[in-house]
Each structure stands twice: as structure tokens, then as C-alpha cells.
Amino acid sequence: MNDLLKNTLLIAIHEGAHILKHYFEGSFEIRSKDTLNNLVTEVDKKAEDAIIEVIRSEFPAHFILSEEAGELSTASNYKWIIDPIDGTVNFAHGIPICCISIGLELDGVIIMGAVFNPFMNELFFAEKGKGAFLNNKPLKVSMNDQLESACLVTGFPYKWATVEADPISVFERFIRKGLPVRRLGSAAIDLCWVAAGRFDGFWEYNLNPWDIAAGYLIIEEAGGRISNFKGEPYSVYDKETLATNGNIHEQMLAVIANLPV
Ligand code: IPD
Numbered sequence: 001m002n003d004l005l006k007n008t009l010l011i012a013i014h015e016g017a018h019i020l021k022h023y024f025e026g027s028f029e030i031r032s033k034d035t036l037n038n039l040v041t042e043v044d045k046k047a048e049d050a051i052i053e054v055i056r057s058e059f060p061a062h063f064i065l066s067e068e069a070g071e072l073s074t075a076s077n078y079k080w081i082i083d084p085i086d087g088t089v090n091f092a093h094g095i096p097i098c099c100i101s102i103g104l105e106l107d108g109v110i111i112m113g114a115v116f117n118p119f120m121n122e123l124f125f126a127e128k129g130k131g132a133f134l135n136n137k138p139l140k141v142s143m144n145d146q147l148e149s150a151c152l153v154t155g156f157p158y159k160w161a162t163v164e165a166d167p168i169s170v171f172e173r174f175i176r177k178g179l180p181v182r183r184l185g186s187a188a189i190d191l192c193w194v195a196a197g198r199f200d201g202f203w204e205y206n207l208n209p210w211d212i213a214a215g216y217l218i219i220e221e222a223g224g225r226i227s228n229f230k231g232e233p234y235s236v237y238d239k240e241t242l243a244t245n246g247n248i249h250e251q252m253l254a255v256i257a258n259l260p261v
Pocket residue numbers: 039083085086087088089155156157158184185186187188204206207211
């Protein structure tokens with residue numbers, strides 16, 4: 001069964017990627033969703049349709065949760081969690097930092113996930129208990145255990161008004177420590193780049209399960225740690241995400257909680 005699930009996942013993600021590549025730098029329709037810069041393009045929809053078609057051709061009864069299509073066929077213990085383009089604003093501006101993210105949950109546990117940035121030809125994949133890979137090479141988080149020499153990445157919500165916490169003050173605390181903090185514009189890529197050891201830590205408020213489902217498993221299988229902002233065990237339905245190499249996790253938690261490090 002797992003081989004069929006994996007094949008289906010990989011075929012689906014490549015079908016989606018084909019569509020992203022076809023339209024990138026070309027013309028396509030863009031519109032705002034709930035806020036001006038929370039964008040959706042016709043490419044998000046086309047890629048999503050192609051991905052769902054592949055999954056449904058093999059597993060017509062499986063639960064699908066996809067960013068633009070919402071919830072489909074909910075009565076199954078298998079749930080495919082799909083972001084057809086993570087980094088839509090980048091995509092719409094011709095910035096090649098965007099990807100497709102697909103996670104697969106079984107009975108509430110993420111068992112498989114893939115994130116594919118076709119513009120850098122980087123395919124991240126993980127299966128529970130079997131490790132994480134970048135283009136088939138095993139992935140490992142960084143070894144750094146000092147926050148002061150860490151390279152971090154974060155993101156900011158487009159729907160600012162709905163965020164209770166103050167993302168800027170946490171950002172400011174890290175910046176005032178003189179740390180390099182990047183903002184790539186794709187949470188799924190942020191997570192994978194922590195898994196690959198390029199970043200030591202990532203945090204963000206208010207992500208959605210389709211941003212995180214695949215990256216969550218990729219981080220864990222690469223030896224990293226992911227939690228909420230209290231350091232508690234993580235669920236992809238949480239609104240607080242802290243993902244690190246594990247070594248600097250407590251130090252980042254202390255900064256987020258505004259405690260002395
Ligand atoms: C967004 C990206 C971004 C994050 C936003 C997400 P989208 O997803 O992951 O990095 O900061 O919160 O909404 O809209 O490009 O799929």
C-alpha cells in the first residue's frame with residue numbers, strides 16, 4: 001500500500017509542477033482573496049485540479065483537504081492535505097521561490113509528505129520512520145547549538161487583523177540580537193530548508209495545515225524539532241509553528257516568550 005501511496009503522491013506533485021512551469025513568467029489571471037495581497041491565480045486552481053485528479057483516480061474515497069477546493073470526500077481515514085502553490089505571491093511576481101506541498105495523514109498522523117520546487121528542481125520527500133530526502137539524498141538538520149550564530153527564517157500573515165499575537169515584536173527581538181532573519185515567502189520551503197540545514201530555525205503565526213503538513217514530517221524525519229510556542233507537541237492544525245534543528249529550540253522558545261536567553 002505504501003508504495004502505491006508514494007507513487008501517487010509523486011505523480012500528483014509532478015503533474016502540478018508541470019502546470020506551474022508552463023505558466024511561470026507567462027500571463028495568467030490573478031485575484032485577491034480575503035485581503036488585497038492574499039492572492040490566488042488560475043494556476044493555483046489548474047495545478048490543484050491536476051493533483052486532485054491523480055489522487056482520485058487511484059483513491060476515489062480518500063479525504064482531500066486542499067487550499068482552494070476545501071474539503072472533499074471527508075469520510076476516510078486517509079487525508080491528503082494539499083497546497084497547489086505555496087508562495088503564490090512569489091509565483092505571481094515571477095520569483096522562483098514557490099512549491100507544491102502535499103502531506104498525507106492516516107488516522108490523524110502525517111505518514112508521508114513531499115514538497116517540490118520545480119524552479120530549483122528540489123524535491124523534498126519524507127515517509128514516517130524512513131527518513132527525509134532531497135532529490136533522493138538523505139537530509140539532516142544543522143548541528144549548530146548557539147542561537148547567536150543561527151540563521152533564521154520567518155513569515156508574516158497576510159490577514160494581519162486576525163492575528164492576536166504581535167509577530168513584529170518577536171521578529172524585532174531576534175533582529176535586535178543581531179541575527180540574520182530571512183523571509184522567503186513560502187512556509188513549506190522554509191520548513192524544508194531547516195530540514196536541509198540551510199536554516200537553523202523557523203517560526204510563524206497563523207499557518208494553515210496545507211502550508212505545513214508535508215514540511216512537518218520532513219523536519220521530523222531530518223532530525224529536527226517542531227512545536228507550538230510553548231514547546232508543546234505539535235499538530236499541523238496549530239496556529240503557532242516553531243521548527244528548528246532541535247539544538248536551538250529552547251533558546252528560540254525563550255526569545256518568543258520574551259525571557260532572558
Ligand atoms: C503563504 C506562504 C507564506 C506565509 C503565508 C502563507 P500561500 O502561503 O506560505 O510564506 O507567510 O502565511 O499563507 O498563500 O502562498 O499558499
